[in-house]
Amino acid sequence: MAFGPFLLLALMEGMVSAAVLALTAVGLSLVFGVMRVVNVAHGAFFMLGAVTAWYVAKAVPGPAVAGFLAALVVAPLLVAALATLADRLVLRRLHYDPEATIVATIGLLYIVEQAALSLFGPDARPVEAPFTWRLQLPWFGYSGYKIFVVLAAAVILLGVYGFLTRTKAGLVMRATQVDRQTAQAFGIDVDRVYAGVFALGAALAAVAAVLVVPISQAHYKMGADPLLLSFIVVIIGGLGSIRGTLWAALIIGLGDGVISMFFSPTLAKIIATLLVAMVLVFRPQGLFGAKA
Amino acid sequence: MSVRVRIWGLHLAVLLGLWALQQVLPPYHANNLARIMVLAVFAMGYNIAFGYTGLLSLGHALFFAAGMYGAGLAVWQLEWAALPALALGLLAGGVAAGLVGLLALRTAGVSFMIVTLMFAQAGYLAILYFGRVTGGDEGFVVEAAGRQLFGADLATDGPRAVASLALFAVAMLANLVLTGSPFGRVMVAMRENEERSRMLGYNPFAVKLVALVISGVYSGIAGAAYGVMFGYVGANFATVQYSILPLLYVLLGGLGTVLGPLLGAVLMFYLVDFASSLTSAYLMVVGVALVVLVLFAPLGVLGTLRERWLKWLP
Numbered sequence A: 001m002a003f004g005p006f007l008l009l010a011l012m013e014g015m016v017s018a019a020v021l022a023l024t025a026v027g028l029s030l031v032f033g034v035m036r037v038v039n040v041a042h043g044a045f046f047m048l049g050a051v052t053a054w055y056v057a058k059a060v061p062g063p064a065v066a067g068f069l070a071a072l073v074v075a076p077l078l079v080a081a082l083a084t085l086a087d088r089l090v091l092r093r094l095h096y097d098p099e100a101t102i103v104a105t106i107g108l109l110y111i112v113e114q115a116a117l118s119l120f121g122p123d124a125r126p127v128e129a130p131f132t133w134r135l136q137l138p139w140f141g142y143s144g145y146k147i148f149v150v151l152a153a154a155v156i157l158l159g160v161y162g163f164l165t166r167t168k169a170g171l172v173m174r175a176t177q178v179d180r181q182t183a184q185a186f187g188i189d190v191d192r193v194y195a196g197v198f199a200l201g202a203a204l205a206a207v208a209a210v211l212v213v214p215i216s217q218a219h220y221k222m223g224a225d226p227l228l229l230s231f232i233v234v235i236i237g238g239l240g241s242i243r244g245t246l247w248a249a250l251i252i253g254l255g256d257g258v259i260s261m262f263f264s265p266t267l268a269k270i271i272a273t274l275l276v277a278m279v280l281v282f283r284p285q286g287l288f289g290a291k292a
Numbered sequence B: 001m002s003v004r005v006r007i008w009g010l011h012l013a014v015l016l017g018l019w020a021l022q023q024v025l026p027p028y029h030a031n032n033l034a035r036i037m038v039l040a041v042f043a044m045g046y047n048i049a050f051g052y053t054g055l056l057s058l059g060h061a062l063f064f065a066a067g068m069y070g071a072g073l074a075v076w077q078l079e080w081a082a083l084p085a086l087a088l089g090l091l092a093g094g095v096a097a098g099l100v101g102l103l104a105l106r107t108a109g110v111s112f113m114i115v116t117l118m119f120a121q122a123g124y125l126a127i128l129y130f131g132r133v134t135g136g137d138e139g140f141v142v143e144a145a146g147r148q149l150f151g152a153d154l155a156t157d158g159p160r161a162v163a164s165l166a167l168f169a170v171a172m173l174a175n176l177v178l179t180g181s182p183f184g185r186v187m188v189a190m191r192e193n194e195e196r197s198r199m200l201g202y203n204p205f206a207v208k209l210v211a212l213v214i215s216g217v218y219s220g221i222a223g224a225a226y227g228v229m230f231g232y233v234g235a236n237f238a239t240v241q242y243s244i245l246p247l248l249y250v251l252l253g254g255l256g257t258v259l260g261p262l263l264g265a266v267l268m269f270y271l272v273d274f275a276s277s278l279t280s281a282y283l284m285v286v287g288v289a290l291v292v293l294v295l296f297a298p299l300g301v302l303g304t305l306r307e308r309w310l311k312w313l314p
Helices: A003-035 A042-059 A064-094 A098-120 A144-166 A168-178 A180-185 A190-216 A224-237 A242-262 A265-282 B003-024 B027-052 B060-076 B082-104 B110-129 B157-180 B182-192 B194-199 B204-230 B241-253 B260-278 B282-296 B300-308
Strands: A134-136 A141-143
Touching (some): A042 A098, A064 A190, A134 A144, A141 A144, A144 A168, A168 A190, A180 A190, A190 A224, A224 A242, B003 B027, B003 B157, B027 B204, B060 B082, B060 B204, B060 B241, B082 B110, B182 B194, B194 B204, B241 B260, B260 B282, B260 B300
Antiparallel strands (some): A134 A141
């Protein structure tokens, strides 16, 4: 294959990872922005979404589309319910103290991962894609499902953006993000907002996982990479800034696709982690955030 | 009885108790005890940063691994003897902590946690990436020639017991002296109120950096000793899990107490040991322990004891 088409393929693969990454990272960013909680269990929620998708796809009879659509509904709801429970039982009792919640979500990560290992098992299991249509380009054929993933992610992200900017609930969330105490003084039930945000963040991770699972298989440790990459994206985009997160997801996703096609993926990860550390040290507001 | 006598009496009694345990325990548990004491030295180092100075790091695996690889590679690649290799490990831990601290200490709180986590992750990935030198994922065995100290092989039962107790004793007494010293007080002052300490004329950055380097030295020698005494060095010891482990020990045993890390290590070690005899799900135990601890006993066992009854506990 010539260099041009090869680069095109790398960019298309990059778009797919950028789309999934954007969904996952926006969930993480939302939780950090509004609640100031660094949710280390975010990757575990992602994994749980994928595992649920596998169970649902197996349980629903008929064509693969039916199971896929069912999973797209069930997985986020289930994961959101679990997140709400975690918020009620643990995070709220810690009064959302940033350091205590990190330790607690690390614990949560271990619990969820171990539960998945015990119930789901150590094997990676595939989920059938809802359709097998292929886009035939002059140089190579490309999975139509992957294109669908990009479009679906874009639609969902637009929905989230609309929800945050156009609805009352979104306004309440943003008000809480800007100033928790003033919001409370205006009669906003901050505890409910936090529970809602935490559930929404977890649901976004679960949706991303359902979308990606026909491409990459469900596995109990699959949450580690999305977690790390989401961290990177959220930090580079500026902690708590949704727009910055989206831009960063696009750049990191495309960059990851291209770099790992031409260089060693381990080297790419080393560079990315060091970059994140340096950004936090020298530009804590992120590369896209305004100076605080 | 003056407080000073009480403190030294208690800690010397603990050392004596450990020595007595080594004499009576069967080999399996004596070996566990050696492992626990080395890990407790690691946790003690962690406690100096987290418990006393208030620096919650998620990257101490890097310092532990720096010590372990510093000593292990010196033996494996350069064929050094055990003593200089251990010294190099200690140094490597301190230098790694100093370098990370120079950058990471410009941040605080959550950012500090993430920066240290990212540096440790980069360190782990670097070990994998330079697999030709480091042995990569599989790690390597520390050969018998590199485990000789004063004519005894440190990886055999008897010498290992003596060496681990000696290391633990030195580390604990040094910790005791440190917490009683003026510098120890300043560390605690940084944790309690950084602004006020600054106003009193102390430089927060310098104090924290020194505390972190001391913490790194502890982690480094613990890592080096672990590698030499158990004869194996592997990338596994550089993973996030080895940053969480000392955090867990300290949280369980007691934040900012000299004996807390040991108590936490003993309790956690046998809790996991006991749990893995029931189920294979030992990570579940770690997870539940973390959640329960931050929820119900954020000060740990000894921290709670000190708050309620034993006000003099260092």
